[in-house]
Amino acid sequence: MPALRQARVCDHGAIVECVQRWWTDSRSPEQARELSLLLPRLFLQFFSATSLVLEDDCGIRAFLVGFHSADNDTEAYIHFVGVAPELRGRGVARDLYATFFRRAAEAGRAEVRAITSPTNTGSIAFHRAMGFAVERGDREIGGLPVHTDYDGPGQDRVCFRRSL
Numbered sequence: 001m002p003a004l005r006q007a008r009v010c011d012h013g014a015i016v017e018c019v020q021r022w023w024t025d026s027r028s029p030e031q032a033r034e035l036s037l038l039l040p041r042l043f044l045q046f047f048s049a050t051s052l053v054l055e056d057d058c059g060i061r062a063f064l065v066g067f068h069s070a071d072n073d074t075e076a077y078i079h080f081v082g083v084a085p086e087l088r089g090r091g092v093a094r095d096l097y098a099t100f101f102r103r104a105a106e107a108g109r110a111e112v113r114a115i116t117s118p119t120n121t122g123s124i125a126f127h128r129a130m131g132f133a134v135e136r137g138d139r140e141i142g143g144l145p146v147h148t149d150y151d152g153p154g155q156d157r158v159c160f161r162r163s164l
Helices: 009-025 029-036 042-050 092-106 121-129
Strands: 003-006 052-056 059-068 075-083 111-116 139-141 144-146 158-163
Touching: 003 092, 009 029, 009 042, 009 059, 009 075, 042 059, 042 075, 042 092, 052 092, 059 092, 075 092, 092 111, 111 121, 121 158, 144 158
Parallel strands: 075 111
Antiparallel strands: 003 052, 052 059, 059 075, 111 158, 139 144
């Protein structure tokens, strides 16, 4: 049975490998490798205490990389979440988020934020189902508020906010 634990710096290589393997169902191997670059080692060096790993005898089965804001003591942020394809749709991500929410609230955080690409309809639906509100953007794409060039030129994002 999988066990949930705090992430560790030594998980970095395995998490990157998971991203590169798990996302090939929706991306080319090169695109999955590029996606894994969103998880540099520094996230686990500095935010392992607020990040989560679900593992069993087969290794890492899911993870959540998140942190508490250093600049705003009422906010937390979920940066990246991954679930093994064979476990998707079973509530694993929901449980990771719920654990993160609980721990953030226990640490005095009142709000959690997250972002996604406007083309990631699954992520948008998931965040809405988890109680996140979509923040007003500077334009709309298909009726969805987006923040133009949020992560650089051509990198528009949908921004979410959830009260705890």
